Amino acid sequence: MKEQLKYLFRNYFEITAFSVGLILLALMDPEIANGPDLCLFEQVGITFCPGDGLGHSIAYTFNGDISNAMQSNILGPFAIIILVGRVGYLIHNKITNKKRNYIDYGPND
Amino acid sequence: MARMIDFLPELEGDEGAYIAKLMSSMNDEKAQRFARVYRARRKEPQIILFTALVGFFGIAGVHRFVIGQVGMGILYLLTGGLCAIGTIVDIINYKSLAFEYNRGVAQDVMTLLD
Numbered sequence: 001m002k003e004q005l006k007y008l009f010r011n012y013f014e015i016t017a018f019s020v021g022l023i024l025l026a027l028m029d030p031e032i033a034n035g036p037d038l039c040l041f042e043q044v045g046i047t048f049c050p051g052d053g054l055g056h057s058i059a060y061t062f063n064g065d066i067s068n069a070m071q072s073n074i075l076g077p078f079a080i081i082i083l084v085g086r087v088g089y090l091i092h093n094k095i096t097n098k099k100r101n102y103i104d105y106g107p108n109d
Numbered sequence: 110m111a112r113m114i115d116f117l118p119e120l121e122g123d124e125g126a127y128i129a130k131l132m133s134s135m136n137d138e139k140a141q142r143f144a145r146v147y148r149a150r151r152k153e154p155q156i157i158l159f160t161a162l163v164g165f166f167g168i169a170g171v172h173r174f175v176i177g178q179v180g181m182g183i184l185y186l187l188t189g190g191l192c193a194i195g196t197i198v199d200i201i202n203y204k205s206l207a208f209e210y211n212r213g214v215a216q217d218v219m220t221l222l223d
Contacts, residue, residue: 010123010205017198040193051188075187082180093209 015090018083030059111140124208150214154207164196176210
């Protein structure tokens with residue numbers, strides 16, 4: 001059981017982290033969501049962070065509101081493209097590696 | 110039947126298991142050539158870890174450039190590593206990132222040697 005969890009964690013951590021983040025942002029309503037700041041640089045007292053507003057920007061983009069997205073953070077749509085591409089690439093890698101029958105780094109290594 | 114531990118003793122974990130399986134079908138001479146090229150081209154997981162840690166002190170995303178992911182590198186660089194969250198994800202995940210890169214290197218070297 002523990003080995004299995006380790007295996008899942010090792011193989012799917014990045015896919016899960018990025019896709020869960022994107023899904024949560026797609027479901028979030030950017031007008032209402034103004035809770036505590038998630039940015040760690042802000043939490044430790046550094047006021048400037050170039051990533052501020054990225055979450056709102058992504059959420060606005062998913063809602064189709066490009067002008068507001070650009071105002072929050074100009075990189076929002078770019079971030080979506082890159083992250084979706086990365087997750088897609090990782091999933092594609094998993095599938096083709098299984099097909100080619102490379103070792104499936106099973107729990108017993 | 111070449112054994113990975115004789116030629117590339119520094120490998121461990123997933124990468125070691127993968128290379129061991131790859132090497133099990135080689136003879137000694139081919140394994141030696143493979144080991145020489147592979148050692149020169151692979152990236153140490155620690156390099157990924159250290160360059161990812163730089164992200165907390167200003168310049169994020171260096172590790173993504175190191176393993177050839179330019180798009181992710183630019184995104185991290187311009188957003189402070191997705192507000193440090195992406196940097197933390199990659200620090201937890203550094204071994205997988207290094208292994209992903211090294212597996213590509215191993216496959217390249219295999220086609221070069223054939």
